[in-house]
Structure formats: structure tokens, C-alpha cells
Amino acid sequence: MLLIDPAKKISFQRCISDGDLVIVYERHDTMKAVKVCEGSMLQNRFGVFKHSEWIGKTFGSKVFSNKGGFVYLLAPTPELWTLVLSHRTQILYVADISFVVMYLEIVPGCLVLESGTGSGSLTTSLARAVAPTGHVYTFDFHEQRAASAREDFERTGLSSLVTVGVRDIQGEGFPVEFSGLADSVFLDLPQPWLAIPSTGKMLKKDGIICSFSPCIEQVQRSSEALRLNFTDIRTFEVLLRTYEVREAKMDCCEGDEGASLGSLPLKRRQRSSEGSNGQEISTSPTVMAKPSGEARGHTGYLTFARLKCLS
Incomplete structure (x- = not known):
């Protein structure tokens, strides 16, 4: 829950209390708002989380379930x-x-x-x-x-x-x-x-x-x-256009300048082999960037x- 302290400043810099609203972050596309209750539990694919173990922790804490899975407890910011x-x-x-x-x-x-x-x-x-x-x-x-x-x-x-x-x-x-x-x-x-x-x-x-x-x-x-x-x-x-940036392996021939278009090749190369035409083919981890398929129109x-x- 958003707190307005005596100085009338909005702040989440405090510990989570019974009755607070927290955003339970499972992954970037899976979040839910949960009201903290002393005797309640949250059950999801990562296991069972006791609310009593959340009380006293700060916003942003990583908490674990009975199975060893984890979620993050985030402050309910407007975003x-x-x-x-x-x-x-x-x-x-x-x-x-x-x-x-x-x-x-x-x-x-x-x-x-x-x-x-x-x-x-x-x-x-x-x-x-x-x-x-x-x-x-x-x-x-x-x-x-x-x-x-x-x-x-x-x-x-x-x-x-x-x-x-x-x-x-x-x-x-x-x-x-x-x-x-x-x-x-x-x-x-x-x-x-x-x-x-x-x-x-x-x-x-x-x-x-x-x-x-x-x-x-x-x-x-x-x-x-x-x-x-x-x-x-x-x-x-x-x-708004978002991009996915991730590392991927890419086969390219020596001297093939077009192979690296749209990518940021890393300095290291893992292995190389001879291609059918005698050219050396290298497989290297490369940082790839492409527009997200879920971009909002x-x-x-x-x-x-x-x-x-x-x-």
C-alpha cells in the first residue's frame, strides 16, 4: 500500500505490514495484486507462499515457497x-x-x-x-x-x-x-x-x-x-515499439559481411569448421535484436x- 508519511511524501521505503497491497511478480508477463493477510497463503505453480513470512520484509524482497520456488514482492506503483x-x-x-x-x-x-x-x-x-x-x-x-x-x-x-x-x-x-x-x-x-x-x-x-x-x-x-x-x-x-534483445548462435562464413546485419557479434568464437566450398564457417554467440511480436498498436x-x- 502506498504510504503518505507525516511529511506528506509518498513512500514505499518501509516494511510490508498485515493488510498491505503488494504486487506478486512471477515473471514479466505474470503479476497479480495480493492483499497481505496474516493467516492467508498464495498458491501458484511455484508452490505455497505463507503471507506471514512476507510481513516485515521490504518491498522488492524475494520470497520462497515450500517447494523452493520464488516470487518478488513489489510495491503497487502506478506503473x-x-x-x-x-x-x-x-x-x-x-x-x-x-x-x-x-x-x-x-x-x-x-x-x-x-x-x-x-x-x-x-x-x-x-x-x-x-x-x-x-x-x-x-x-x-x-x-x-x-x-x-x-x-x-x-x-x-x-x-x-x-x-x-x-x-x-x-x-x-x-x-x-x-x-x-x-x-x-x-x-x-x-x-x-x-x-x-x-x-x-x-x-x-x-x-x-x-x-x-x-x-x-x-x-x-x-x-x-x-x-x-x-x-x-x-x-x-x-x-510504442519494444525490442527483444537476446543472445543466439549464428553460423556465418568468413568474410560474409551480411551475416551480421541486425546483430552485435560478440568477441569470442566457440568453434569453427570447413564449409562445403572450403570457406571457414564459425558458430559464434551473437546478440540479436528484433521488434517484439507483442508490440501495442x-x-x-x-x-x-x-x-x-x-x-
Whole structure:
């Protein structure tokens, strides 16, 4: 569980306690959120892990099962929480989230409004960005989704930084009590252009809005609505490409320059032999790099704009 200490600084630099939320890391693509309970056990393919043996250890510890298998107990950071949370809606991932936090210029102490809480993936990162003195007010029109998100923020220790409201922002706009107080606003709505007039009233002078939309037609209509009171309108599509880097053995002939394209040959060679044409063939461990087959494609378009300063 994320801890806010007396100095109001977020910290995981402490020992795991009964009732804490930890991310159990089995491998890079297998993680789960587990609430630590004194008398409980976790059972997986690596064996049985007693929660009582986790208490008192620091986040990042390697713990062993009755069979000698092991897992790591990691802190529920926003990055890891995004990978294990329950998907009540489509969520934003790290590439889009990091871009949003930077372009919205969110720093500690900011007041941020969000519409479209959904699964709370972005909200978690927004809360960390505004801590320790800022606050995120997030709204969802679906009461059950809002309640589930509220429970998640309690579990991750963010309830003092996030307030979840139930409201149809497209139809009603943001609550008037936030007029002129918001540093930035994030919209994840099917018809964001309906909420843009209200957003303009909520922002401070020079405040920034971001709208996330999966379809370019939504971007076009939103941009038309933004031109009335906003400037510096920009739209981005964040495409993340990951690479697999590993060592492999590769047969190549002496003087064959093309054999090493796309690879980083190591200095040592294990063995060599004569090829059928008399050339020496060497088998050497080589570092190979190739794009991952699981690379994530299009998620959505991010449209940013800055409120005009009318003197």
C-alpha cells in the first residue's frame, strides 16, 4: 500500500505490514495484486507462499515457497498497478499516461479534473504527480464503476489524493465550485466536444486540456469546439515499439559481411569448421535484436489545447 508519511511524501521505503497491497511478480508477463493477510497463503505453480513470512520484509524482497520456488514482492506503483488492475473499461497504458502527465504540465500541488474515471489507470498516475499537496477530482457517470474505482484508490492508499464523483460531465458539465481553479483537465468521453465549454470555465488562465479519443472523427469535432476559447491545439498518436534483445548462435562464413546485419557479434568464437566450398564457417554467440511480436498498436489520439488568456 502506498504510504503518505507525516511529511506528506509518498513512500514505499518501509516494511510490508498485515493488510498491505503488494504486487506478486512471477515473471514479466505474470503479476497479480495480493492483499497481505496474516493467516492467508498464495498458491501458484511455484508452490505455497505463507503471507506471514512476507510481513516485515521490504518491498522488492524475494520470497520462497515450500517447494523452493520464488516470487518478488513489489510495491503497487502506478506503473505496476496499471498492469494488474481490473479492466472495467479500456484503459490507458504507460506510453499514453506519461505523455499526458508531461503535456498537461502536472506537478505537485496541482488541482486536476478528470472525466471518465473508468478503471482508474490514469487517475493513479495523476494522483502521484500532484502529491503531496495537490488533488485529483475524477468523475464517472456510472455509479458502480465510480464505487469500484473508489475502492481501488483505498486499496492503493490514494484516497487522500483522489475524490471520485458520479456525474454526467457531457450533459451537466463540471461542478461550478471548481470554476477557475483547475490547473488542467483530462477528458475520456465518447463526445468530448460537449464538455469543452464547461472545461473552459474550470481552468485557470493558461490552463491546459487533454482529450483522449480512439477515432479521428472525434478529434475533428473536438478541435472545432476548442478553437473558440483555446489555442495551441495539437493532436498526437503515441506508438510504442519494444525490442527483444537476446543472445543466439549464428553460423556465418568468413568474410560474409551480411551475416551480421541486425546483430552485435560478440568477441569470442566457440568453434569453427570447413564449409562445403572450403570457406571457414564459425558458430559464434551473437546478440540479436528484433521488434517484439507483442508490440501495442493504436490506442487513441491525444488532443491538447491551452486556454486563451483574454485581457
